[in-house]
Amino acid sequence: MSRSPYGTLNTIEYIGPRPQKPKKNFFGGWVILLIAISMALFFGRPLLASLRSEQVVATEAAADRMIEELQESKKPGDKLAVAALALTKVEQDGLSVTSSADLLLKSYRMALGIDIKELLHEDMASAFTQYPQLWYERGPNKEVDSTRVPNIQRFFHRSGDDVSSSDFQVGDVIFWTLPDGNAHCAVIVPGPGLHANEKWIVHHWQNGVVWENKLKDFTMVLGRYRFGQ
Numbered sequence: 001m002s003r004s005p006y007g008t009l010n011t012i013e014y015i016g017p018r019p020q021k022p023k024k025n026f027f028g029g030w031v032i033l034l035i036a037i038s039m040a041l042f043f044g045r046p047l048l049a050s051l052r053s054e055q056v057v058a059t060e061a062a063a064d065r066m067i068e069e070l071q072e073s074k075k076p077g078d079k080l081a082v083a084a085l086a087l088t089k090v091e092q093d094g095l096s097v098t099s100s101a102d103l104l105l106k107s108y109r110m111a112l113g114i115d116i117k118e119l120l121h122e123d124m125a126s127a128f129t130q131y132p133q134l135w136y137e138r139g140p141n142k143e144v145d146s147t148r149v150p151n152i153q154r155f156f157h158r159s160g161d162d163v164s165s166s167d168f169q170v171g172d173v174i175f176w177t178l179p180d181g182n183a184h185c186a187v188i189v190p191g192p193g194l195h196a197n198e199k200w201i202v203h204h205w206q207n208g209v210v211w212e213n214k215l216k217d218f219t220m221v222l223g224r225y226r227f228g229q
Helices: 026-053 060-070 076-093 100-112 116-126 149-158
Strands: 173-177 183-190 199-205 208-212 221-225
Touching: 060 076, 060 183, 076 100, 076 183, 076 199, 076 208, 100 116, 100 149, 100 183, 100 199, 116 149, 149 173, 149 183, 149 221
Parallel strands: none
Antiparallel strands: 173 183, 173 221, 183 199, 199 208
8 A cells, every 4th residue: 555645634524515605685784774874863863953054153243134124024023033133142232131931032032022021921911821831820910921831832822823734935924842741932033144045043042142054953843923914
């Protein structure tokens, strides 16, 4: 019997099934990719909206120009927008707006001569149980009721001026419920400069009144109204 030369090996015969290459799951990869894209769009949408809204800064000069363009209009909505825009500059004039409710009261009084505080008190005095019972009040309180956004929203709703199903217009007043459960409101105004055809908002946010492209950032809408218009 001959022996193999040193450094060589004999072939060993394999008996069994032929090894199979693992199959690639083509559709599984696409499903995972689609899920990843969907999650990125869902969670990234608020961030993109925020970035878009911050691309343009609504300056004081822009507010002056928009006020000049609108102040000759006789439309109540335009007048309300002018008053709201003017309130973005009140700090330098020694005035102040303390809340989103205060913004509405001052805007209506300045623009249309309407005293929301007085009208709200009269309506609450005649229909107190129709208003939100959130503060354990036993009756209307003229000095406090108009500082609460839910009360103003209910007053507007009871006045029959709900336009939630129509297109946005300058001067519309919109109410939301924020994620923290608090009610919030704003006046719809045009955007500045090249964004004049867009709908922006003036609202009280954090420490002051701001003019921002954030109309669609708030999604829990309670209603939109054209009271007094």
